[in-house]
Structure formats: C-alpha cells, structure tokens
Amino acid sequence: MRELDYDVAVIGAGTAGIAAHRAAAASGARSVLIERGPGGTTCARVGCMPSKLLIAAGTAAHTARSTDLFGIRVADVAVDGPAVLRRLRAERDRFVASVFDGLGDLPDHARLDGTARFESDRTLLIGDAIRIRFRAAVIATGSRPIVPEPLRGLGARVLTTDTLFEIPDLPDSLAVLGAGAVGIEIAQAMARLGVAVTVIDTGEAVAGLSEPGLVQQAAEIFGSELNLHRGAEVRAAAPDGDGVCLHWTDRDGREQVTRASRVLAAIGRAPNLQPLGLEAVGLRHGADGLPDFDRRSLVCAGAPILIAGDADGWRPVLHEASRQGRIAGANAAALAAGRAPAAPAPWTSLAMVFTHPQAAVIGAPYDPEDDGRVIGSMDFSDQGRARVEGLNRGGIRIWADRSGQLLGGEMLGPAVEHLAHLLAYAVTDKQTAQSVHDRPVYHPTVEEGLFSIMSTIIRKI
Template sequence: MTRSNDPYDLVVIGGGTAGLVSAAGGASLGARVALVEYDRLGGDCLFYGCVPTKTLVKSAHVAKTVRTSTDFGVKSSPPEIDFPAVMARMRGVIEQAGEADDPGRFRDLGVDVRLGERASFVSSDTVMVGGARLRSRSFIIATGSEASVPPVDGLDKAGYLTNVEVLQLEELPGSLTVLGSGPIGCEFAQIFARFGVAVTIVSDAAPLPKEDPEVGRLIKAVLEADGVTVHEGFLADSVSVESGEKVLVAKNRLGREITIRSEEILVATGRSPVTGTLALENAGVRVGKSGITVDEYLRTTADNIYAAGDVTGMLPFTHAAEFQAKTALRNALFPVRSRIDYSAVPWTTFTAPEVARVGLTENEAREKYGDVKVWRKDFSGVDRAMADGETVGFEKIVCRKNGEILGAHIVGPDAGNIVHELVLAMRKGIKVGDISQTVHVYPTLAQVNQRAADGFYREKLFGGPAGSAFRAYFGARRRLGRVREVWRPG
C-alpha cells in the first residue's frame, strides 16, 4: 500500500494534450501519478486553438459556399453572418469535445488531480503546489505555449487581440489587421475575410514561410482572392489610435512605409513557452530561446525531468504533443529509453485549400541528398476535385531515385486527411511505386496520391533504358511479323 508521504512515480505539470496523455498513460500502467493544472484540463488546443478555430473554419466555409452557390447551379441570397450564433456554436463544440477531459475521468484512473494551483520547483525531485510539497522520482513538464507579442511602439496602449481574445469576440469588427503570416495568421485572416471583414496581413515573411515556397505563393493568391490584402516584407513599427481606429505603421527593409487603419489588430507572430512560475533554475532545467532544452529522449538538463508539447518549442501541434508525451512517458518511467523520431510527423494548416506536409521540402531534400525526384499532380486533373468544384492546389512527392519518400506536400481540398497515406508510407518504408500500384477508389480526392506517384512508373517504364528496351522489343516484333508475312507459304 502506498503511504501519503511516499514519492510519486511521476508528477505531470500542465493539463493540455501532452499532460493529459502523460498522466492517463502513467496511471493506466499502475504508476502513482499527480497532475497539476492551474486552469482547466484541456489546454490551449481545446479552448483557444484547434477545436474553436476549426469550428470557425467550417462556418466560414459555409458562408463562402452560400456566396458562390450559383457556381453549382443553386440560387441563394447573399449570406448574412449571425456572428453571435457562430460563436455560440463554437462554444458548444468546445463543451462537447471537452467532455473527455473531465477531471473525474482522470481521478477514476487513479491520477491525483490538483486544479487551480501552480507548480514551482524546489529541487529536481520536489515541487511546491499550493502549500504542499510533492516529491517525485520523475517529472514531465507540459505547460504549453502562449502568444508571443512583438515589441511594437504603442501596441500595448492601443490594445490588441491574440488567439485567446479573438475567440471571445461577440461582434464582427469592420476591419482587422493581422500581424504574422504563419498558420494562425493565415487561418484567422481567411476566416474573417469570409465573414465579410476587411482583412490586412502585415508580415516580414511570405504566407506560410516554413512551407515549400510554391505552397506559400499559392496560399497568398488564395487569400487575396478571398479579399485579404497581403503586405509581405513589412514589419510593424508603431501603433496609435485616431478617431477610434488603430493606426499601424509598418516599414520594409528599404525604409518604405505603409499605414493601415483597422478596428482591431490580431497578433499572430509566434509562440513562447510558458515557464514563468516553474522556478526551473532550482531543478537545473535550462530554457533555450524557443523552449525548454531537451535531448532526443525529451529529457531536460535534469536527468529525471522531461518535457513534452509546445513548451519544448518543437512542432507546436496537438498531435505532435501527444506523440512527444508517449515518448516522454516511457522514458520517465522505465530504464530503457526510446529516441523520438520526427521524420514522419505531419501537420496541416486549415486554410481553404488546406496545406498538409510531412518530411522534407524539395529544397531541403536536395541540400541533404543531392539529386532527388519530385512527382506531382494538380488537383485540376483529379476528377473528384472537378466534380466538387475545388481544383485549386497540387501535390508534390519528394523522393530519392530509388523511390524512397522523403517528403510530401499537398495543397488542396481535404489535404489534412489525404496526407496520411504518405505518412504511413514514410514510416514503414513503403516506396512511391507502391503508392502507384495501390488501387484507389474512383472518384476520390485520395487519387491525387496515386496520380502523383504514377510519375515514378511513367519514367521507369517509358524513359531511360527500360523505355528503349520496350521500344526495341516491339519494333523487332513488328519487323518479324512483316518477314513472316513475306515468307508465308502459299
């Protein structure tokens, strides 16, 4: 029997995806586990990230569909956005999705759940939680991230929104300036533009700068087609308030200055790790520029303390947090450690069309491997995309000459679902030729994978030595046939 003063096997700090997976997994294995969360279980993804934003993406998509319904032979009136109803639906989805994160469920698993308290390290084996000291053999830090706000003169005084405050709006602003062109900035820009808001993006980089450059160029064109004004290559310099409007001044590297007026400013310029109250220095845990420093085992600079999720600064996605948590949990509880491998971890930006990626870009692959092959297919050549009226986009599969898949990039309808076939292929060493030979249902969007992969066999069969050999074979057969005709008896 465990005594109350015995150390825990594991203390998990943070009740988002990484923390919940760690705590539930540890308790299910029979470990004595405590979970510390100062707010609510569910984390940023549930309340301020994936769940609410994708709910808004759907509402914005419906608005766009109504607006363009005549393209499908259906007459309708222009959409009227009932924004309070949109936000009420969003909150309902959050509530429904959050049922799985009820504290009672984790207590039933045997987790000692401590809500409303912050943890602070006293040493590498002890944290203070409220007035209690919790000793543990191992820890997993999963405190997540928060919006990083750039030091723009006058921004604090003028006021701004982050991904948290923008989801608390009850009225649509007439105009919105978005600082940043990463996934968060692009998604919100398109959402509000489709709701009828005048949206401007101001960013030093092109849209989705971490993606293949061809992807960014297409998404910029898509955003502009939805009415978004994109100022690429500009940094915010100052903000002031004039006649109730927020006036942003931005400059580019050549000193050119632009002025943008809007009702609201949304900051989407990156994320910072949440570590402020942890007193990590007491435990010997180092924090780098982007997050807590971890090795390939997700171990921090303290041997018994691990970190998972956004707080590490790597792959800030919910599914990546879950993936990290499973690795951190194994390593925190058992002596044989497992390395984490990010080579086949995908992600998706939920613009319309969606942007999905796994592995290396074409440029990254060339830098690492030299000569690579790229097989591609435009959605304009996929029959189901034609039928659905969603032909904007393409797929690129980046491979070595032997067909090993190094990366895949999909811009198109339902790309986030389509990419998983390629993720599995990379993880299991399935080559691009096998994708080509796999029967895909017709007509489906997933056929874009097969059609892109078909390029491998087209080149293999119709080009190079094989193509020459086939042409020689059939040429010889025709000549032999003519000889037989000439010498046929009678």
C-alpha cells in the same frame, strides 16, 4: 507544510500532461497531475477546435455565395456575427467539458490544483502549502501567444487566440500579424464572414508551405480574398479611436499605414516555463533558451525531468503533444524505477492548415539543395474530381530518393487532410513510389492525383 511523495510528478493537465500522467500510471508509477488552471487543453479551449468552428461558419457563408458556378442562385447571404460566436463558444465549451469529464475520473490523490515551481531537482512546491518529492517529473505546461513589442500596451484592441473567441461580435475590420497556420486560417474565415482583413508577415511563406510554386499559389489564392502582405514588418502601432493604426514597411521598404477595428497577434506561441523556477534544477539550456532535451526520449539534460507538448517548443500540434506525453510519461516511470528510458522509433511529421484550399507538410522538409531527390508534382487546375466540385486550385509536390522511397511532400488543395494522411503512412512504412502506384485508386477521386505523381517519380528514377 504538507509533504507528499510520488514516483512521477506531471505539471500541466493539457493534452501532453494528461497523456503523460496516464502513461506513467499504466507503467506502475505513483503519479500526480498538477494543474494551475483553467485547464481544458489549448486545442479544445483556444486552439484547433474553436478555430475550426470559425472556419466552418466562414465556409458556410462562402459556399452560399459561390453557387453561381453550378447554376444555383442564392438571393442574399446575411452573417449574424453574435450568433456565429455564440455557436462557436457553445460547441467549444462542450469540447472543454469532455476534457474535464476525463479528469474527473482521477482519484483525489492523483490530482492537485495550484501553481508548481521547482525547489530542487527532486522537489516541487505547490504555493506555500505543499512540497512534493518526486523521482522524475514531466513538464507539460503548454504555451502562450506571443504579442510582438509594437502591439503591447494597446489593451483590448489586440486579440490573441486566448481572447479572440470571447468577443461578442465580429469586428468590421481585422489586421492579422502572421500568415502561418493560425493566422491564415483565422484571416480567411473572418474574410468569408464579411470582415475586411489585412495580413502582414515578415516572411515569404504562407500556411506553413515552403516549396516555391505552392507558396506562390497560396499567396495568390488567399490574396484574392484578403489583403496579404509578405516580407513586411510592423514598426509601430497606436490607438485610433476605438481601433488601432499600424505603421509598417512593405517588402520594398516603403512606409504603409493600416487602420483596423482590432489586430490579431498570430506570430506564434511561447512555452510556459517562467513560473517553474527552472533555475533551481540545473538543466542545460540550448541557444533558444529552452531546456536541452533528447528529442526521442524527451529527457532533459541535467536532471530526471522530461518535457513534452507545447512546452518544449518543438512540434506544437495536438497529435504530437499526445504522442510526446505518452513517451514522457512512460520514460518518467522508467527513470523513477531506476530503468533506462526508451527511445521510440522516429516519427513522421505531419502538419495541416484547414484553410480552403487546405495545406499540409509531411515528412522530410523541402530542400532545394538536395540533388539526391526526385520530385513529382501535380496541379489541381485540371484534376477531374476537383473540377467537378469547383475546387480545382492548388497542387502537390512529393519527393523521393533515387531508389524511389518516399521522403515527404507539401500539398495545397481539396481533401488535403486525407491525402496528407495517405502520404504520411507511406513515408512511415518506407514505401516506394512504385508500391503506392500499384495500389488501387478509384475514379473519379482526388486520390488519383497521388497516383499521377507516383507515375512521374517512377519515370524520373
């Protein structure tokens, strides 16, 4: 067996793993990046990029059908499903290729192909041919879609984000399990492309929102384009010709049946930890069965092993994976050199959903029990720029403490991807409603909505 020695071994060449390997190397460690394939990162191959390409196509179709508001008449809109998906895959493959181009710059000794498993808390095996001795290791193995038990055994009738973007044509109908970020994005895009869509979710939240007023608005808005059922549960599923038949109960416990050409499992993703042989390492595990790790340093309890990105199940979005990878790589290098790991400053959480209207959750979560907060709100229905564009749906809620310091918020509306960044920066910099209010805002822009919310918070303090 070939024996190799490294300061840091990074398992997984996705967003977190690539960032970890580069950070470890930049810190002076001799690092190796191990990938079992296919690589290309979850975001580029099956996540944020192909889903946004599908959303862009759906938006184009919807916009073409919605010009009457402006006195513009479009005679007919035809959706070429195969063409939509060919363009999606071509652009997706470009993003994946750019990831591989970056990996191609790595020297041979810094990258290994194969499936890694722990032999001990200081050694890894790559198949039966290579043993790696390391001083610290980073687990960055990503995640896989969760397929709920009722859907198992239905074969190709069940889609996940790992398979959805490979279908040759759009289905006539689609049932989507899950109204979270992935489920509602794909559901709305498919509906706008002419697919009959039904969304079923066991919870009440929609698009990751939790503030009751915004959740209700989201349910009404998205429910106007597709069949949305909250508080519902799929009990059984069976083949129905070339499609599938779902038996489910609604929020009142009534039995319901939905037939669809395909069903998309979009209830979440689970960390890819099974092939690693973690039982050989001696890590402590939490109640969720995942390794117990420090959320600032990302060091696991019980061994010189760190965990980052989707593999830790904490904040499974790309910018978080990249940040965690950098932290894990630098701290792995520190451990390998006998130094204490660093604990970076707290990070403002930021999550977005690219539906129309867009949704975002920023900073401290909504907490109806916290009476020490002041909440400012606005509605887009009469917001000037939103009405001009015909996008006047949704609203914003922002919370601050009694001193006026901004803590977080939730948004549903136009240009939310930009407004959310402004709030995230303000929360990170510990700004107050007054300091944000005192900054310039141009007219007419949707940013004026933030200005009006700050005025509300100031009056309530």
